Amino acid sequence: MSLTLARGEVLGLLGPNGAGKTTTMQMITGNLAPSAGEIQICGIDLLDHPTRAKARIGYLPETPPLYRDLTVEEFLRLAARLHRVPKSRVAQAVAQAQRRCGLSDMTARRIGALSKGYQQRVGIAQAIVHEPDLVVLDEPTVGLDPNQIREIRTLIRELADHHAVILSTHILPEVETVCDRVQILHQGQVVYTDSIAALKQYRGGHALTIALRRPPSAETLQALPGVRSVEALSEQRFRLLHEADTNPAETLVQRSVEHDWGLVELTPAETTLEEVFVHLTQSDAMEQAAP
Amino acid sequence: MIFTIAGKELRALFNAPLAWVVLAVLQVILAWIFLVSLDRYIGLQPQLVQYPNPPGVTEFIVAPLFGSGAVVLLMLVPLLSMRLIAEERRNQTLTLLISAPVSMTEIVLGKFLGLVLFLFAVVALMGVMALSLLAGGKLDFGLLAANVIGLTLLGGAFAAIGLYISALTANPVIAAVATLASLLVLWIVNMGAPDPGSPLHLISLMKHYESFAKGVIDTGDLAYYVLLIALFLLLAARRLDRDRLAS
Structure with missing residues (x-):
């Protein structure tokens, strides 16, 4: 598979369970080493210069990596320091991430005591606190209530102004509202890649x-x-x-x-994304796959 | 970066009640041992004076105190080291460290340093306890320093082994039990070897501590602990790296 992304773009990674979405994301973020191929982040090879490349990535895995005993502020400070934000700028970066994720009122709360929605926001704040060029979000809206899902989607749209975003999900309408481009994965292969605009035309x-x-x-x-x-x-x-x-x-x-x-x-x-998805990811239908 | 991670480990320890409980309980146990040996020393003092070169207060009280401290550390370190990596792996928080621009070596060194700083706090409290003897007499500072260095190195060796075992599993309890078992085996491995030239003495954690307890800083023993620590930290870093490669 091949995957390219430009700044200011939101790429949706779709696929049934076990298609390789999470694996792909783990490789991009250096959590898993690919057995072949190359990964470049802003022109820096991830495999040759992992530290320099990783400094440009923010990653929210499926389970947000939160230390439940820390407060929101302590945790974000730690995340900022770990991502090599200079000491003098940590406070500012943390405050900004909190503001962008709507966490400003929660700074002194213990993460373990927060609701799932807020924990997810802390997870996203952790991924953007060091102003990375690329933000990778693995199923960011799983387990949230509809209001929270809408808020997180708005947040992701806002992120796209400054960062390139890769998003994985099974929720198809989410991709249509949030993403600029979509790639459908099936059994580790890209079976569909196009912009959402083209897809909308297609479903006329x-x-x-x-x-x-x-x-x-x-x-x-x-x-x-x-x-x-x-x-x-x-x-x-x-x-x-x-x-x-x-x-x-x-x-x-x-x-x-x-x-x-x-x-x-x-x-x-209407030919919906869902139909394209179902069509492409049912192996027997793969030959007659639509574009 | 190493210090950021070490600081995080220390904060995690002190945010939870575990560290405070451990420090308090240790202080009670060690103070009890300290008082008992002090009492014995006072009881024996009239007889000791009759010898031409009697053992001093440091030799009689401080060295046994640190000896008991070594046994206490042996049981304590598995409880503290089990969390280091196993728990992060179980809670899936390890991703934060691995995704950050930090090398595996830095992660391992940071976690090791965090635990050793805590263990050093335990040793330092024992040192303070020993210094309280100054109120009633003189101390052999050389012997005290050798004991402090020896116990810190021993704690470091325990911590390195515990850290490596913690990196092997995602279950903290298994890590704790396995660490305790390994430490005990390394502690008593030379018991069955009456021959002083036996190679079992070379790998025994206890054997190498003995000279420090007597006030001798032997470079051989020093090298043993340093090499042991380096070896297990290296293994831990490699083990973490292997997680990334396995798929």
């Missing part, structure tokens, strides 16, 4: 879901003008993919009346 409604009481053969449906392919969802339901400029809906209704197919449902289906 070039598919119809229909249900017929007395369906004709698939070939008959396939023969309708403009229909590119027919996918049987069940015995009576079908999905028709069609060309962008010709919509077969009208012809379909006419034919249905003429031949007594018994049309009971006709909905323009």
